[in-house]
Amino acid sequence: MEVKSIKAPLTDEDVLSLKAGQKVLISGVIYAARDAAHKKLAELLEKGEPWPVDLKGQIIYYVGPSPAKPGQVTGSAGPTTSGRMDAYTPAVLRYGVKALIGKGSRDEATRQALKDFRGVYLAATGGAGALLSRSIKESEVVAYPELGPEAIRRLVVDGFPATVINDAYGHDLYEEGRRQYSTE
Template sequence: MKTISMIPRSVQLPLSEDVVETLHAGDGLLLTGVMYVGRDAAHKRMIETLEAGEKLPVDLKGQVIYFMGPTPARPGKIIGSAGPTSSYRMDAYSPRLMAEGLKGMIGKGMRSREVKEAIRQYKAVYLGAIGGAGALLSSCIRKVEVVAYDDLGAEALRRIVVQDFPVTVVNDIYGGDLYEEGQSQYRSTPTGRESGRSPCGPPRRPISPRHPPRI
């Protein structure tokens, strides 16, 4: 694995394919520019829209989506606490959005094999933000507007402008996976994974490390 540089690199949003090609698992980045914000309910609606043959409320080509649902803003503030949510819940939806041109996703936690394959196929990237650092990440957000699904409240689709928003590349187009590579360096258990790399859930079939079950 590449040595992780503690000096992050500045990257402008939206992302071009040229930039995506330079990103490797473990890279620290500071993102500046526009990104979209949506989580479970907004994803569900976007996919239902596409399945109905209709256009999405926003054009996702070249864009980055941040899996996040903020706390309400205090008076005088533009947003409340704003850290990432668990990404695996978006696994069912992300490949379809990458097919629409989505270039980046920001969240926390593991992705499915299907998502990692789609990341390679569509030349996209999965970035990790620090879960539970919502107060700190909030201070990187300069502008917020709801662009669709206002009725969903905290889950509405938003467009935000960020400055020096810190993320780490988790899954890159070359198959790199920070979780697998980083953890293997510090793992002392002799026989590999206790039982595959899967989110917790009822065991439904034998688990292979390459094929985590979906919830």
């Protein structure tokens, strides 16, 4: 299986080079944000106020890590279900976030927004939180510490494995993969 290495944050060319089904290894800076942080960020967008951390051009990873043990950079850190962020994601992509990492399918509005704003949606292996935490080299809470596991974190990753689900061209690995292997 061919694996493509990509550097975060992503340029428009990077995004356009990614195709549904491709496996990638991400290195660089990504940001952790999930349900509660998205709610706050969406409220700021509605009010036209700035975000506590500028995420234009960045990758958001839907994750709420478990607490780090002494000596660990982070606790287990696998993806959470992305669909819960669908309500906020078109606005997040319009704002300028370039890529999202989670697991599970996205709704029609989010898939359309990925095309409209040249974004990409990737999945990391759900349930592999201990394994995935190994490619996280630094972790720092940069906003909303009061949200605990749902705080926004700046993560430095090295070779973080993910699979492209929805590319900027409208392809969807979940639909295409299922069609390929269905024997119904």
